[in-house]
Amino acid sequence: MAAGVDISGYKYESAAQSHAHQFLMPKVCELLDRLELPREDRRVFDLGCGNGSVAAELAGRGFAVIGVDPSEEGIRQAKASFPDLRLETGSAYEPLAEKYGRFPVVLSLEVVEHVYAPRTYAKTLYDLVEPGGQAIISTPYHGYWKNLALAVTGRMDRHFTALWDHGHIKFWSFRTLRALLEEAGFSGIEFHRVGRVPALARSMFAVAKKN
Numbered sequence: 536m537a538a539g540v541d542i543s544g545y546k547y548e549s550a551a552q553s554h555a556h557q558f559l560m561p562k563v564c565e566l567l568d569r570l571e572l573p574r575e576d577r578r579v580f581d582l583g584c585g586n587g588s589v590a591a592e593l594a595g596r597g598f599a600v601i602g603v604d605p606s607e608e609g610i611r612q613a614k615a616s617f618p619d620l621r622l623e624t625g626s627a628y629e630p631l632a633e634k635y636g637r638f639p640v641v642l643s644l645e646v647v648e649h650v651y652a653p654r655t656y657a658k659t660l661y662d663l664v665e666p667g668g669q670a671i672i673s674t675p676y677h678g679y680w681k682n683l684a685l686a687v688t689g690r691m692d693r694h695f696t697a698l699w700d701h702g703h704i705k706f707w708s709f710r711t712l713r714a715l716l717e718e719a720g721f722s723g724i725e726f727h728r729v730g731r732v733p734a735l736a737r738s739m740f741a742v743a744k745k746n
Contacts, residue, residue, distance in 0.1 A: 555738070558730040559644055559673055560592065562740055566671055566727075567598070572639055580638040580663050582631070583646035587613025587622045593642075594620060601635055627656040637665035644673045645738070647712070648703045657719035664745040670721065674707050676728055676739040684735060709739070716743045 567579075577598045581590045584602025586609045593600050594617075603625030604610055613622040625631060627650060641663045650656040660670050685691050696702035707715075709726050716724055721743035730737025 580641045582643040591617045627659040632662040639668040641670045661719040670743045676736040680734040
């Protein structure tokens, strides 16, 4: 990992999905179904696979999934619970495409808000997507009305996780995430909001194409 930053201590208590997956996974499945990938090429790379729970669900839906995560604890949980899946220790600060190849879909859920070098992350993401493929990224949503609601209700401190080691360090909007992905080379970027009403959405998805 670059710059001597080690987040391998990021903890997972089990290999179960978190409460956030209740509103993330329906959209993930919808977006994947929309791609209509051929049966012989339903490959997905899970960048930031955590404890493997998302990869396991996708594998159960017929996808061939490979994933990496810098959390040694998360990968231990994943290997113990899902031994048939290829889930390994690794991060977006490594040349992952050289090791794993390229994929029609690269999925990265609730990761970009944790990375210290987002441009390196975006380059790695781009390199992992094969030409004509897509990246699907989710991150907590930020917009005017949601930020105003957080301020008025006194929930800013909780939301910005200042005391969470290796927690949320980047807070993305449609505009800034689009700029990051376009700079990396993606095009045709579209956004979706999930959880609550749109103005107060919990998370947003960016779907980005590689020409």
